[in-house]
Amino acid sequence: MxxxxxxxxxxxxxxxxxxxxxxxxxxxxxxxxxxxxxxxxxxxxxxxxxxxxxxxxxxxxxxxxxxxxxLYPNPSGKQKQEVFLLKKLQQRKTQLLEQKKCIDEMIDQLDAIEQGLELTKKN
Structure with a gap:
């Protein structure tokens, strides 16, 4: 149905x-x-x-x-679709890992600034 x-x-x-x-x-x-x-x-x-x-x-x-x-409707496109999708997933993962690296670096910088301000505040 x-x-x-x-x-x-x-x-x-x-x-x-x-x-x-x-x-x-x-x-x-x-x-x-x-x-x-x-x-x-x-x-x-x-x-x-x-x-x-x-x-x-x-x-x-x-x-x-x-x-x-x-690529879905085409039965012969299944392998093409899988190859294409795998490539796109790998590209996206690489982009996200790069973004994560940048975010981690920014967080480290913010932590350092915060620590510096806390030290200044104590003195």
């Missing part, structure tokens, strides 16, 4: 706004069926939204997510 979802169903299940879902439609990441003014989302749309949100959480842009999702 194919289950259909309304925009309200997706809003409630994923904790995003209707505006966010419509934005993903505008970006052609989701393509619901329309019956009059009502949007009906399929199980495939539900899975795509889950993947979009997961991609956003790890820092992928919508363009990157679109590129990843574009």
């Amino acid at each position: 194919n289950k259909n979802y309304t925009i309200r169903d997706l809003v409630n299940q994923f904790g995003v706004t209707a505006r966010t879902i419509r934005h993903y439609e505008d970006k052609q990441l989701l393509n619901p069926e329309r019956i009059g003014t009502k949007r009906l989302y399929t199980q495939g749309d539900w899975v795509r939204l889950q993947l979009i949100l997961r991609g956003k959480r790890v820092g992928f842009s919508l363009d990157e997510i679109k590129e990843i999702l574009s």
